[in-house]
Amino acid sequence: MELLNTLYNLMGLVFVLGTMASMGLSLTMKQITGPLRSVRFVIVALLANFVVPPILAFILIQVFSLDEPLAVGLLLVSLAAGAPSLPKTAVFAKVDTAAATGLMVLLVVATIIILPIALPFLLTGLSVTFWDIASGLVYLILIPLAVSLFVRARYPEAAASALPHFTQASNLSLLILLVLMVVLNFSDVVGLLGSGGLLASLILVILTVAGGYLLGRLGKAGSWLQGLGAGQRNIAAAMVVATMNFGNEEIVMVVVYSLITLLVMTPLALELGKRRAARAEATAKTNVA
Numbered sequence: 001m002e003l004l005n006t007l008y009n010l011m012g013l014v015f016v017l018g019t020m021a022s023m024g025l026s027l028t029m030k031q032i033t034g035p036l037r038s039v040r041f042v043i044v045a046l047l048a049n050f051v052v053p054p055i056l057a058f059i060l061i062q063v064f065s066l067d068e069p070l071a072v073g074l075l076l077v078s079l080a081a082g083a084p085s086l087p088k089t090a091v092f093a094k095v096d097t098a099a100a101t102g103l104m105v106l107l108v109v110a111t112i113i114i115l116p117i118a119l120p121f122l123l124t125g126l127s128v129t130f131w132d133i134a135s136g137l138v139y140l141i142l143i144p145l146a147v148s149l150f151v152r153a154r155y156p157e158a159a160a161s162a163l164p165h166f167t168q169a170s171n172l173s174l175l176i177l178l179v180l181m182v183v184l185n186f187s188d189v190v191g192l193l194g195s196g197g198l199l200a201s202l203i204l205v206i207l208t209v210a211g212g213y214l215l216g217r218l219g220k221a222g223s224w225l226q227g228l229g230a231g232q233r234n235i236a237a238a239m240v241v242a243t244m245n246f247g248n249e250e251i252v253m254v255v256v257y258s259l260i261t262l263l264v265m266t267p268l269a270l271e272l273g274k275r276r277a278a279r280a281e282a283t284a285k286t287n288v289a
Helices: 002-026 029-033 039-050 052-064 068-079 086-093 097-122 130-154 156-192 197-218 223-231 235-245 248-288
Strands: none
Touching: 002 086, 002 097, 002 130, 002 156, 029 097, 029 130, 039 052, 039 097, 039 197, 039 223, 052 068, 052 197, 068 097, 068 197, 068 235, 068 248, 086 097, 086 223, 086 248, 097 130, 097 223, 097 235, 130 156, 130 235, 156 248, 197 223, 197 248, 223 248, 235 248
């Protein structure tokens, strides 16, 4: 089991770094920042990720009368946005990958600022510092993305040569992560049965996707991109706070939430991608005819 945990942590690192590198090596800074120049896009993203999820989490905590550790875990994930897996999900769903990467960067930076400020108002007894939360996100997401963007801009041939290797590493590590997450956390999932935590997590994932989609559609700011972005939470940031300030039950809640997110978001993204591909093929045939 210790070996599997070590492999899980290693694959998590490979996935995040591989995804950030492959995004940076395949995109330009202009492509990434383009959507962020839209005030409407930014406002919708902030509402969908930092206003709607905490409100929904608070309501679900009351509805299911969750014990304090489970409530804390749910609040943590509701305030942590900017999942490193968002660009990969965008690839599966066949939505704008550059916009997804820009959205992820926006949400990571916002999480670094908002999470340390908002948590003390919602929870008491926190000892986490601003840098405790920010450091991991900066080292694992912002710096690798910035370096790979620099390589893409200065050495395009080297970037094109290295891109397939990072993409393969990202895809393979994601597959291994999915398997390990189920194996390692199966008992934790079973342990939450009957507590309301499992069902509350599932409902929160579904409602945050729906909320992001509706806000994106109403604001004409990328409906499915906003939905996918809101549905995936930044588990790394939530884990940092849970590990440093709380006990095992809070950590288990965060881990279980991440598992439920993967089980919901991956099939959803694949189905969206399948439908978009079918529509594109039908359009191409119509144009040819």
